[in-house]
Amino acid sequence: MAHTAPASVRTGSLGNALPVAAGLLALGAALRLFEPTRITGVQNFLLVFSSLLIEAVPFILLGAVVSALIEVFVPPRVFERLARLPGPLQLPAAGFAGLAFPVCECGSVPVARRLAAKGLAPSAAVTFMLAAPVLNPIVIASTAVAYRGRGAMWTMVLGRAGLGLLAAMAVGWVVGGRSAGDLLRSRGVEADDHDHDGESRGAAFFGHLAGDFFFMGRYLVLGATVAAALQTFVPQSIMGSVAGTPFVDLIALMGLAFLLSLCSESDAFVAASFVQFGIGPQLAFLVFGPMVDTKLAFLYSGTFTKGFFRTVVLVVGAVTLAGTLWVEVVAG
Amino acid sequence: MSVQSSSQRRVARLAWAVSPRLWSPARLADAVALGIWAGLFWYLLPAERSALYLSSRTSWVVPLGAVLLTLGAIGRLAGARSPAPEPLSRRHALGIGVIIVPVIAVLALPPSALGSYAAARRSSFVGSGYIASPDDVASGELSLADIAGALQSQKGAQALARRAGSRVSLVGFVTKESGMPADEFVLTRFLVSCCVADALSVQVRVVGAPPGNLKTDQWVRVEGALYPLENEALVDAAEVVHVDRPVRPYLNP
Numbered sequence: 021m022a023h024t025a026p027a028s029v030r031t032g033s034l035g036n037a038l039p040v041a042a043g044l045l046a047l048g049a050a051l052r053l054f055e056p057t058r059i060t061g062v063q064n065f066l067l068v069f070s071s072l073l074i075e076a077v078p079f080i081l082l083g084a085v086v087s088a089l090i091e092v093f094v095p096p097r098v099f100e101r102l103a104r105l106p107g108p109l110q111l112p113a114a115g116f117a118g119l120a121f122p123v124c125e126c127g128s129v130p131v132a133r134r135l136a137a138k139g140l141a142p143s144a145a146v147t148f149m150l151a152a153p154v155l156n157p158i159v160i161a162s163t164a165v166a167y168r169g170r171g172a173m174w175t176m177v178l179g180r181a182g183l184g185l186l187a188a189m190a191v192g193w194v195v196g197g198r199s200a201g202d203l204l205r206s207r208g209v210e211a212d213d214h215d216h217d218g219e220s221r222g223a224a225f226f227g228h229l230a231g232d233f234f235f236m237g238r239y240l241v242l243g244a245t246v247a248a249a250l251q252t253f254v255p256q257s258i259m260g261s262v263a264g265t266p267f268v269d270l271i272a273l274m275g276l277a278f279l280l281s282l283c284s285e286s287d288a289f290v291a292a293s294f295v296q297f298g299i300g301p302q303l304a305f306l307v308f309g310p311m312v313d314t315k316l317a318f319l320y321s322g323t324f325t326k327g328f329f330r331t332v333v334l335v336v337g338a339v340t341l342a343g344t345l346w347v348e349v350v351a352g
Numbered sequence: 353m354s355v356q357s358s359s360q361r362r363v364a365r366l367a368w369a370v371s372p373r374l375w376s377p378a379r380l381a382d383a384v385a386l387g388i389w390a391g392l393f394w395y396l397l398p399a400e401r402s403a404l405y406l407s408s409r410t411s412w413v414v415p416l417g418a419v420l421l422t423l424g425a426i427g428r429l430a431g432a433r434s435p436a437p438e439p440l441s442r443r444h445a446l447g448i449g450v451i452i453v454p455v456i457a458v459l460a461l462p463p464s465a466l467g468s469y470a471a472a473r474r475s476s477f478v479g480s481g482y483i484a485s486p487d488d489v490a491s492g493e494l495s496l497a498d499i500a501g502a503l504q505s506q507k508g509a510q511a512l513a514r515r516a517g518s519r520v521s522l523v524g525f526v527t528k529e530s531g532m533p534a535d536e537f538v539l540t541r542f543l544v545s546c547c548v549a550d551a552l553s554v555q556v557r558v559v560g561a562p563p564g565n566l567k568t569d570q571w572v573r574v575e576g577a578l579y580p581l582e583n584e585a586l587v588d589a590a591e592v593v594h595v596d597r598p599v600r601p602y603l604n605p
Binding site: 033034036037039040041043044047048049051052055056060061063064066067068069070071072073074075077078079081082085165219220222223225226227229230233234235237238241242244247248251252254255256257280281282283285286287289290293294295 | 377378379381389413414428454457462465469475
């Protein structure tokens with residue numbers, strides 16, 4: 021419902037923007053004056069940080085557009101009908117829906133949140149969210165290109181899609197019958213997510229769009245900061261020492277995928293560069309990374325209740341480990 | 353809202369339509385922040401700017417982001433006058449501030465590209481994905497990516513070995529390894545397939561360089577004869593000249 025503030029509060033509230041604007045200007049001036057890029061580590065950090073965000077922001081916005089469209093223009097009865105689908109069908113259907121949604125992990129989080137809030141079974145929404153970044157056509161194509169010309173191309177493409185779908189459905193199954201209220205963190209008033217009766221659909225659409233964008237954007241900035249710092253200060257060669265040690269090498273590359281926070285549309289090229297590792301660890305990197313990484317840890321913790329991130333790490337980790345060990349036995 | 357009858361909703365809409373409208377500070381702040389991000393993407397539109405952050409394969413996100421963010425800002429501004437304007441809470445202002453920090457970082461700093469610091473910490477490139485066949489290597493001009501890619505497969509390495517002594521002209525920046533003699537350095541370039549976060553290094557060893565004036569991170573063009581060794585390539589330099597950083601500092605697949 022609309023809440024009306026007294027006129028004095030309304031005009032006075034713009035004052036809250038002043039310290040923020042002043043802080044930003046001071047930051048810009050400081051960067052100009054001190055040119056921290058002379059310190060090469062800082063330059064490296066800022067480059068990785070900005071490029072992660074420049075690439076992710078359009079996708080976050082696309083996710084927010086889809087999410088706002090769902091909120092404003094898809095009638096509730098569609099979700100009621102979807103929720104009536106037979107239970108055993110819901111998770112696979114949600115997983116395969118990811119095939120048709122060519123947005124990587126940043127975009128699928130706001131959409132899943134909206135779907136769950138609108139009454140789709142939360143388990144199905146979560147399955148969709150996790151499956152989309154692994155199963156979408158762009159990701160499948162880039163995986164094939166990265167491994168083209170090697171014997172392992174089909175193992176990687178099919179293994180990634182298969183294990184990704186399996187892991188996403190497993191998380192959905194563990195989440196099970198939890199209600200949306202149980203699973204989603206409430207966003208507080210500042211998120212502007214309340215409806216004004218009678219407001220035009222256009223205004224409502226842009227309201228939800230901005231709300232989702234700023235909500236996700238905050239966590240994305242935090243996640244990109246941590247990921248860029250890790251990329252800058254942790255040399256990738258430390259992984260080399262465990263290459264060839266069974267099982268430990270799987271854990272090592274899953275850990276690396278977590279630290280690097282690559283977009284699922286490009287991570288196959290990086291995975292293919294770890295030649296000292298076998299196909300098992302490379303596959304583990306490609307299955308685990310799009311579902312669990314530094315920036316997603318922030319996005320998930322802002323979107324879902326406590327414990328959800330732990331569930332995703334444990335379930336996706338277990339499926340990835342078991343699956344890649346099996347692939348190593350069969351294909352290796 | 354769904355529990356209301358349609359007539360109730362019509363009344364609400366009518367009341368909304370006739371009540372006086374005031375600018376909502378919260379919505380204005382949203383529109384300004386979206387506009388600032390839109391501005392960044394318009395600024396990045398020329399290739400020489402976006403090439404510092406993105407691969408040519410992914411640079412399409414820049415026009416997409418510019419248009420979407422601009423539409424978002426205009427849309428939010430168009431609906432910013434409301435009979436029930438929301439105050440701008442301190443939390444909301446702070447959240448928006450956090451999102452603008454990266455824009456400030458990009459605009460305030462001089463443009464730069466990954467250099468030797470990153471070369472020491474990142475994985476190196478393995479090119480099988482980019483080299484369709486050893487035929488690419490068999491004839492024509494050899495690029496840095498061709499050479500690095502060819503060395504990853506036996507067939508490629510054999511094809512490259514047949515080119516021993518070929519004249520190459522390669523552009524990259526200087527990195528040095530400890531213990532290298534004065535007339536040697538490593539010529540490095542990064543290969544970026546999506547954004548700078550996935551950069552992989554591509555390197556060849558240069559020997560016989562005219563000593564002096566080869567500082568780390570200096571961009572150079574090396575001309576000379578290529579000699580593939582077992583798993584690295586060596587260029588016997590005939591000439592090493594300083595060049596400006598290329599417009600596209602990263603190689604793209």
